[in-house]
Structures are given as C-alpha cells and as structure tokens.
Amino acid sequence: MxxxxxxxxxxxxxxxxxxxxxxxxxxxxxxxxxxxxxxxxxxxxxxxxxxxxxxxxxxxxxxxxxxxxLPGALPAVCVVQLIGRDNDGELLAEPVRPDRHAPMIRLAPGEGAGGKGTPAIGIGDKALVRLALQEDGSYQARLIKKLGQSAHKLLCMLRKPQSGPFRLLPVDRRSRHELVPAKGEAEKAHDGDLVLCEIAKERRHGLKTARIVEVVGDASAPGAGSLIALYSHGVPQGFSETEQREADEAPTARQGKREDLRALPLITIDPDDAKDHDDAVWAAPDDDPKNPGGWQVIVAIADVAAYVTPGSALDRGAFKRGNSVYLPDRVVPMLPERLSNDLCSLREKEDRPCLAVRMVFDKSGNKRSHTFMRGWMRSAAKLSYTQAQDAIDGRDGGPANALLDDVLKPLWGAYFAAREARGRREPLEIDAPERRVRVGEDGQVIGVETRQRFDAHKLVEEFMIQANVCAAETLEQKRTPLIYRVHEPPSREKIDALSDFLPTVGMKWAKGNKVETGRFNQLLKQAKSSEHYETINVVVLRSQSQAVYDTENEGHFGLNLQRYAHFTSPIRRYADLTVHRALIRALGLGDDGQSDEERSRLTVIAEEITHAERRAMAAERDAVDRFIAAYLADKIGAEFAGRITGVTRFGCFVKLDETGADGLVPISRLGEERFEHDEKLHALVGLQTGSRYRLGMPVMVRIDEAQPVTGGLLLDMLTEAEKGERPSGRRRPKSGGPPNGRRSGKPWKKGRRR
CATH class of the missing domain: 1.10.10 (Arc Repressor Mutant, subunit A)
Incomplete structure (x- = not known):
C-alpha cells in the first residue's frame, strides 16, 4: 500500500x-x-x-x-542507561529498551552533576530523561529522575595498589571514576586482568562497588588492545553452533544456468594480506563500431546469497554483526571462515559462483549501458595492489608481469577513461591518509605507517563505485525496494561555522551559493600551497555528514552521485547482501533472492547495520589507539613533531607526524597564561596576550604518559603559542589567579570557591 x-x-x-x-x-x-x-x-x-x-x-x-x-524515532520521554562519555566529558546514553536503536543521546552540559545531597549520575546508571532532537539527528537529554543502576557492563582492569584494597580501573579513558570490587569479587581474577563488571551497590558518597561477571584476559598480553576494543564496544564475536554447522554442511554451489565467465581472465587485486576476495575485474576495448574508443568492463562479486539464505542462522548472525571488523592483529569476520575464506571467496584458479555486471563506457568514460548476470567464474590471478602497480610501471610485479599486455593494460585503459568522467563529476577530494599498524607474529607492534595509494587502488575503487551505481539504478528501474548508501550534504550549521572560520586564515566561503563538492575541492586547491592547508583539510572533513544506510534515497554528496548502493563486498557487509538478494529477485536470477519478510524489514535493517558500522569504526579506531600507545610506552620523555588536530575547552589534541597517534595536551600545561577555547577561531586563545594554539598548527611535544590499556597519550607542549592580539572585550585576569581552565578574579582555594 x-x-x-x-x-x-x-x-x-x-x-x-x-x-x-x-x-x-x-x-x-x-x-x-x-x-x-x-x-x-x-x-x-x-x-x-x-x-x-x-x-x-x-x-x-x-x-x-x-x-x-516510526523506525528510529524515540518518544519525548524515555528511559536510558549511561554508557560512556564524549571527548568533552559529557555523558552518553542509549535507550534501555532492546528494540530501540537511535542516534547518539548526549546529556545536556551539567545534567546529572548532582548537588544538594543528590548523588551525581554516572556510567552504568539508568535515568528517565526528556529528549530533544538536534539538527544533526542526535538527541539531547535532560534528566527527569535517576532510576538506579542498570545491568550495563564495564570493562575494567583489576589492580592492586601499593596500599589499600583492589581497584577496578575502567579501560575507557572517558570514564573517570574507579570502582571497588564487592566482597570476595577480587578473588575471581588476578592483578592486571581485564574483567567485565556490573555495579553491585550504589553509594551516595565514595567509590561504587562492582561485581566481576567475566574474566577476559591479561591486560598486558599481546592483543589485549583488540580485546579491549571489542568488549568495550560490544562487537559480537564468534559464531553459534547452528551457524557453524550450516557453514560446515553447506553444499558447494553448482553452475546450473549461470553464465559461464571462465574464459575471461578476471583477476582479483587486493591488499597484500587479504584472505578473502570479494571482487574481480576484467576490461577490454568495446568491439561495437558505434562506440569507437570505448571500453567494456566486468565487475564480478562473490555470490554470498547462494550460501546465506534469508532467515537462516547464518543470515541472522550476519545481520547481528552487520559487517566484518578489521583490527591491527585480527579480523572479526561477518561470516564463518569456510564461507568468507573458502566457498564465497574468489580464489585463484578455482570455480566460483558470482553476481556480475557488464558495463560499457565510451572513450570519455561515460557509462552507456550495463547488464547484470549470475555467473560462474575462475579467477586468473590473485594480485596485490603493489604487484599490479609495479607491473604497469615497468618494474618486477612478480605474477602480474605475465598479465601485463592482455589483462592489466586494458584495465588501465578503461580506468583512464573512467577517470576522465570522475574528474568531470568532481567528487569530494579530501586528503585523509590512512595509517596502518604493523603487528609481528608475537602480537607486538613493529611499526606504524601511512598506507600508500597507487593508481591500482584508484582503479579498483572507481570500478566498484560504478558497479554500485549500476545496482542502485537497476533496482530503481525495477521498482524494487533497496537499501541505499546515503551521504547527505553538510548541514547549514556546519557550513556557517566553516564560513565564519575561513576569514581567520585569509580565505572565504560565500554562504548564499549552493553547497557543491566542487566548491570544497576549489577551496582545498587554493589552500594547498599555504601554511593552513592541514587546518582547512581538517575543517572541511569535519563539516561533512556521516554516511548512513537508508531506504530513502538522498544521494551521495561525497561521491557526487544521485543514487548509490553497496553491492561489491557481501562477504564483509550485510548491506551488500541485501542488494544482491534484491537484484536476484528483481531480475529473476534465482529463487534465493529478497523475501517478502526481508523486504518489509529493510528500514529496520538499514538502521541496524548503520549502528553496527559505527560500532565497528569505533572499535577499529580504539584498537589502533591502544596498539600505538603500547608502541610508544617505552618512549616516555621522547620529543615528536606533530600538528594540532583538535581544540577543546580542556586542552588540544595533537597528531604525531611519525605514527599518526593522537595525544592530549591539557590546557593546564600550556604555560602561565590562562587560555580559553574560541570555537569560531578553532583555537585556544590567551586572555592576556591573545597568543593562540590553533587547529592545524605545527608543534613539538614530549610524551609524558602512554597508557596501552586506555589508548591515551598525555603530552607536554614544547612550542610557544603563536603571537596574536588580545581579544577586545575580555578582561585581563588578576595576578595570583587560578591555573588554566578555572575562573579568576576572586580568591580561590583548592576544592572551594568563595
């Protein structure tokens, strides 16, 4: 209806x-x-x-x-549990009801702080709150009533101090309060163990007590950083007996009526350490005389739908996980290994089922047509990005050299044409290098490096983007419901903030003009040769919306595409599996396509997998932080060059050039002068002299503390603030005032204001 x-x-x-x-x-x-x-x-x-x-x-x-x-909507009044804190120390919450998943809920500043005999609310508590929807889709909560403790579990490290009883130290660096094991609980684990706890007893004053419900492992053991990240963010691990049995007993797919593609030298091109292979590519000049100089490209994708059917245990488990999670020392896969690394993976020289799209481009890279098929393929070679690039550049690419003329050169020819069209489309071109933590066989970090991007990476990426567009176009033409990959334009508030900031670095943004990717690219191009390029790159990146999965098509702003769906990675993303099933049903390619029940739940599925993606991203980021903190733990006192990547009311964050690690310089360590956060300037500004520490500023810092358990780095600032004028209208603090971050002008004593 x-x-x-x-x-x-x-x-x-x-x-x-x-x-x-x-x-x-x-x-x-x-x-x-x-x-x-x-x-x-x-x-x-x-x-x-x-x-x-x-x-x-x-x-x-x-x-x-x-x-x-309404899917994703929350009532005006809701029961929530407090689950953590953001970087500003404000409390974060989620609905208690398990059938509700919502955007971020943040308590309004000062809410739940306690006072007048009322205890403060904290992580692990439940509360009745009144919610207000914010412009960015998140919720702000105001406390109505504290309801007591929840069953929320905290990951802690059991630690025996030099004097006194055992303590439970939360591994989340945003959790500021220690816990005390309840009577007899400390005997369940050893000093230094990671344990899952839940609050045992609420106290009006003093530390709360907690029960140990699970011993996770040794906090100092190799790989502890990954375990902490997985447990902290609730990433599902392992497979149920039913899932594993279905995977082990899955019959090998048969060719049947599939189109035989084995004569085409389709190849996989992946990172050096890839174990599963979702996609394969092939290209050749188009032999249609009406398309001179044109190209035909086939993108073949693993046919996961042939093995993971709607409603099966494998399907339910994959939906629960939402996606694979990639950590420095391990992968938490969405599907059991027999599927992800064997039956579904497009292995070299082995027959595999696939869902493929044949695309035809003209000589300028414009797509003329496309056709989907259910195919039967055999990968001609498994290449790494490095091997493919070396061969095309005339170096020794190992097995890639034998494929140079017949396979690689046509692929590059088609890519160069597609690249022309991409340039005319002008997707957003933000410089965001990806860091990679290299871990040895013993689980210890042996180095941190920035991932290099070759044309080989861009080639595969562009063909995957085109295939994803084809999937969305076909399903729209067939009037088949689908889950889109949506990236909305920046909000008005973020554009206004960008426009207010740019004049401080000698640039401008006309608010009245249409917001387009080309304008951002032109801004970045203008800033490329200036000292403020890093700053502007960060500000532009932070002005963008987060991509989501949605059944309503709002387009993809970053790629500058009207319609876009994820089709190319069904081994590691549930979204792609739903798109495969939709195509199978819409095109009559089998009886294992989208079911009526799945179709009715697409909105809920989109919300759930968006939540799972955010969860995975947070776990991956936290794991990297912890591994790098472990790597730097023996470099206390060492000095490093870096750049300020964030400024807040309590200090500035610095990204180290060598490792990409992020550390905090507390505002109290910026010198004798008092600094305040200026949001418009993206800077900490001295009230006496106007000197400032600004976003993007290159600095030297010294490592004062590195905590592998929390992933936190505490830094000392060695670089003096940049000169500036004292802001007008601001009163010079009186001599003898309090340190940075506290009010001045009246007598002040520790623990008390008068």
Whole structure:
C-alpha cells in the first residue's frame, strides 16, 4: 500500500503516521485511537487495517509491548542507561529498551552533576530523561529522575595498589571514576586482568562497588588492545553452533544456468594480506563500431546469497554483526571462515559462483549501458595492489608481469577513461591518509605507517563505485525496494561555522551559493600551497555528514552521485547482501533472492547495520589507539613533531607526524597564561596576550604518559603559542589567579570557591 491510498472509514496512512509522530514517536493502539478521536467498531477496524499495512511495508514498527513507532524515532520521554562519555566529558546514553536503536543521546552540559545531597549520575546508571532532537539527528537529554543502576557492563582492569584494597580501573579513558570490587569479587581474577563488571551497590558518597561477571584476559598480553576494543564496544564475536554447522554442511554451489565467465581472465587485486576476495575485474576495448574508443568492463562479486539464505542462522548472525571488523592483529569476520575464506571467496584458479555486471563506457568514460548476470567464474590471478602497480610501471610485479599486455593494460585503459568522467563529476577530494599498524607474529607492534595509494587502488575503487551505481539504478528501474548508501550534504550549521572560520586564515566561503563538492575541492586547491592547508583539510572533513544506510534515497554528496548502493563486498557487509538478494529477485536470477519478510524489514535493517558500522569504526579506531600507545610506552620523555588536530575547552589534541597517534595536551600545561577555547577561531586563545594554539598548527611535544590499556597519550607542549592580539572585550585576569581552565578574579582555594 503506497501513496495516498485510503483505508476504510476515510482513514489515510498519512493521518496515522502524523498521529504517531505528534505523539512523540510511539503509541499503543488504544492511545492512538483516542488521539485521533476514532469511535465505533468500523473506525477501529480501519485503524487495525492501517496499522497492519504500515507495519508490513516498514513504515511503522511494532514492539513486543504492542506499541507502534516510526523506525528510529524515540518518544519525548524515555528511559536510558549511561554508557560512556564524549571527548568533552559529557555523558552518553542509549535507550534501555532492546528494540530501540537511535542516534547518539548526549546529556545536556551539567545534567546529572548532582548537588544538594543528590548523588551525581554516572556510567552504568539508568535515568528517565526528556529528549530533544538536534539538527544533526542526535538527541539531547535532560534528566527527569535517576532510576538506579542498570545491568550495563564495564570493562575494567583489576589492580592492586601499593596500599589499600583492589581497584577496578575502567579501560575507557572517558570514564573517570574507579570502582571497588564487592566482597570476595577480587578473588575471581588476578592483578592486571581485564574483567567485565556490573555495579553491585550504589553509594551516595565514595567509590561504587562492582561485581566481576567475566574474566577476559591479561591486560598486558599481546592483543589485549583488540580485546579491549571489542568488549568495550560490544562487537559480537564468534559464531553459534547452528551457524557453524550450516557453514560446515553447506553444499558447494553448482553452475546450473549461470553464465559461464571462465574464459575471461578476471583477476582479483587486493591488499597484500587479504584472505578473502570479494571482487574481480576484467576490461577490454568495446568491439561495437558505434562506440569507437570505448571500453567494456566486468565487475564480478562473490555470490554470498547462494550460501546465506534469508532467515537462516547464518543470515541472522550476519545481520547481528552487520559487517566484518578489521583490527591491527585480527579480523572479526561477518561470516564463518569456510564461507568468507573458502566457498564465497574468489580464489585463484578455482570455480566460483558470482553476481556480475557488464558495463560499457565510451572513450570519455561515460557509462552507456550495463547488464547484470549470475555467473560462474575462475579467477586468473590473485594480485596485490603493489604487484599490479609495479607491473604497469615497468618494474618486477612478480605474477602480474605475465598479465601485463592482455589483462592489466586494458584495465588501465578503461580506468583512464573512467577517470576522465570522475574528474568531470568532481567528487569530494579530501586528503585523509590512512595509517596502518604493523603487528609481528608475537602480537607486538613493529611499526606504524601511512598506507600508500597507487593508481591500482584508484582503479579498483572507481570500478566498484560504478558497479554500485549500476545496482542502485537497476533496482530503481525495477521498482524494487533497496537499501541505499546515503551521504547527505553538510548541514547549514556546519557550513556557517566553516564560513565564519575561513576569514581567520585569509580565505572565504560565500554562504548564499549552493553547497557543491566542487566548491570544497576549489577551496582545498587554493589552500594547498599555504601554511593552513592541514587546518582547512581538517575543517572541511569535519563539516561533512556521516554516511548512513537508508531506504530513502538522498544521494551521495561525497561521491557526487544521485543514487548509490553497496553491492561489491557481501562477504564483509550485510548491506551488500541485501542488494544482491534484491537484484536476484528483481531480475529473476534465482529463487534465493529478497523475501517478502526481508523486504518489509529493510528500514529496520538499514538502521541496524548503520549502528553496527559505527560500532565497528569505533572499535577499529580504539584498537589502533591502544596498539600505538603500547608502541610508544617505552618512549616516555621522547620529543615528536606533530600538528594540532583538535581544540577543546580542556586542552588540544595533537597528531604525531611519525605514527599518526593522537595525544592530549591539557590546557593546564600550556604555560602561565590562562587560555580559553574560541570555537569560531578553532583555537585556544590567551586572555592576556591573545597568543593562540590553533587547529592545524605545527608543534613539538614530549610524551609524558602512554597508557596501552586506555589508548591515551598525555603530552607536554614544547612550542610557544603563536603571537596574536588580545581579544577586545575580555578582561585581563588578576595576578595570583587560578591555573588554566578555572575562573579568576576572586580568591580561590583548592576544592572551594568563595
């Protein structure tokens, strides 16, 4: 049921949706009827029909308590549990109800701080809050009532101090309060062990007590950084017995009616250490006389849908994980190894099922047509990016040299044409180098390096982008529901902030003009030769929205594409598997495509896998931080060059040039002068002299502390602040005032203001 279809008794779907939305996002059937002033059996029967239809097509979701809500929406008043803190120290929360997943919920500054005999609220507590939706889609919460402890688990390290009882130290560096093991709990683990805890008893004053519910392992053991990251972010690990059995017993796919592509020298090009191979590529000049100088390209993708069927244990497990998680020393796969590294992986010289798209481009890289097929292929070679690039550049590429003329040169020819079209399209070109932590066989870090990007990387990336576009276009043409990869343009607030900042570095942004990727690229190009390039690159990056999965197509701003879906990595992303199934159903390529049940849940699936992606990104980032902190732990006192990548009210963050590690210089370590955070300038500004530490400023720092367990680096600033004018309207602090970050002007004593 779609459009403005009306149900019996003149009840429209829009009226029901509006009533649910106005009710705070959630309603029971009885409350909904009352709010809509529906009386009589006919009207209530019509409401039942409307709710059933809206639930079936995914417009509304129905909870176990028989309430209806808009997907992703939260009611105005909600019970939450406190799960952590952001970089500013503000509390973060999530709904207690397990059937609810929402954007970030952040307590308003100062909320839950306690006072007048009321204990402060903290991580692990539950609270009743009033929510307000923010411009960026997150929620701000204001405390109504503290409800006590939740079952939220904290990952801690058990530590025996030189004097006194055992302590439980949270591994999340945003958690500032230690815990005390409840009576007898410390006997469950050893000094230095990582343990999962839950609050045992709430205290009005003093440290809270906690129970140890699981011993994870030794905090000093190799690989502890990954374990901490996985447990801290709740990343699902391992496979159920049913999943493993389904994978072990999965019959090998047969060719059947699949199109035989084995005569084509399709090849995989991946990182050196890749174990699974999602995609293969092939190109050749187009032999159509109507397309002189044109190219044909085939992108073949592992046919995971042939093995992971809707509703199976493998499918449920893959959905729960959402994606594979890549850490410095391990991969947490979305699918069991027999599928991810064997049956589904496009192994060299082995027959494999695939879902492929043949694309035809003209000599200028414009796509003329495309066709999807379910194929049967045999990879001609497994190449690394380095091997492919070396061969094309005339160096020794090992096995790639034998493929140079017949395989690699046509691929590069097609890529050069596609690159022309990409240049005309002008996707966003932000310089964001990726760091790689190299871990030895003993689990210890042996180095940190920036990943090099060759044309070989860009070639594969561009062909994958084109294949993803083809998938979205085909499903739209077939009117088949799908999950898009959506990247919305920057919000007005972020553009205003960018526009306000640029004049401080001698550049400008006209607010009235349309926001386009080309404008950002021109800005970055202008800044390339200036001392502020790093700063502007960071500010532009932070002005962008985060990409999400959604059933509503809002386009992909960063790639400058009207429609885009993820199709090319079904071994490691559940989103791609849903797109494969949609294509199979839409094109009649088999009976294992998108089911009616999956179709009705696409909105919920999109929200869940977006949440899983954010969870994986946070775990990957935290693991890298912890491994680098371990690498730097024996370099205390060493000096490093870096650049300020963030300024806050409590200090500045510095990224070290050598390792890419991020460390904090507390505001109290910036000298005798008092500094304050100026949001518009993206700087910490001295109130006496106007000197400043600004975003992007190159600095020298000394490592004062490196904590592998938390991933935190504490740095001392060695570089003097840049000269500047004292900001007008700001009072010079009186002599003898408090240190940085505290108010001045009145007598001050530790622990007390008068």
């Amino acid at each position: 779609a459009g403005k279809t009306e149900f019996d008794a003149g009840l429209t779907r829009e009226a029901v949706i509006d009533a649910v939305r106005e009710g705070g996002g959630e309603f029971g059937k009885r409350e909904l009827a009352r709010a809509m002033s529906l009386k009589g059996s006919d009207a209530k029967r019509a409401l039942n029909d409307a709710l059933a239809a809206l639930t079936e097509d995914g417009t509304l979701t129905r909870s176990n308590s028989k309430t209806y809500s």
